[in-house]
Amino acid sequence: MKTLHFLLLSLFITFSFPIQAEPIRGMYSYMADAGLFLDCRREQRFPVATEANNAALERAYLQHRYLPGKSLLVEVEGHFEPRPKMEGEGMQKNLIVDRFVSIHEQETCAGKVPPSPLKNTYWKLVELEGQHLSDNPLWRAGQQQGGSSERELHFIIKADSNTLKGFGGCNDFSGPVAADNSRISMGPFRSTRKACPNLKIEQSFMDIISKAEHYKIKGESLELFSQGQSIAKFIAIYF
Secondary structure: OHHHHHHHHHHHHHHHOOOOOEEEEEEEEEEOOEEEEEEOOOOEEEEEOOOOOHHHHHHHHHHHOOOOOOOEEEEEEEEEEEEEOOOOOOEEEEEEEEEEEEEEOOEEOOEEOOOOOOOOOEEEEEEEOOEEHHHOHHHHHHHHOOOOOOOOOEEEEEOOOOEEEEEOOOOEEEEEEEEEOOEEEEOOOEEOOOOOOOHHHHHHHHHHHOOOOEEEEEOOEEEEEEOOEEEEEEEEEOO
């Protein structure tokens, strides 16, 4: 009864005194069908109401995020209104997204994310030849055949030896790396010889990155290029 009273009161206020949308900037994440927003200026967290232009914000986030639940900086035009709590009784202030404006992968409330170093960084594979790993048919086929996804496809370039060590889905692999400014060459690679359902994606992974000629690091993302085309994308993982 108390919740209904607050809801009716908020509706009365909304229609009697229309709330003007304002530019709002903050860190947004979406998991388990729920959005959460950290307002940069107010330094407070708010649930995001599933109404108005929220769907556009969700779509943009899901297209850009590489880790489930990873917060990304977004800009919206919106306002705050009380809504019933997702759990328990009572009301809670929610962000109402009137208009989605933009999303920034490599920025936070404090500013741009400094670039991760190429060497001694754990680089997790997220995309091969323009296709997200989870959408790659070789990866999906391996998973359907019982392939394990407990270990991530990744590599680390050791600064002291200019050697790359990584995991391709079935086997550990290693090989030489030469990097100078934006140029890079990787391989040839040697690997252990374990067979598993992920073997085809592993072979594709190693074949593709061995063609790398240039690289670019932006914030916590690494992109490899061959003949001017993007061939693989990675994100830095910190333990």
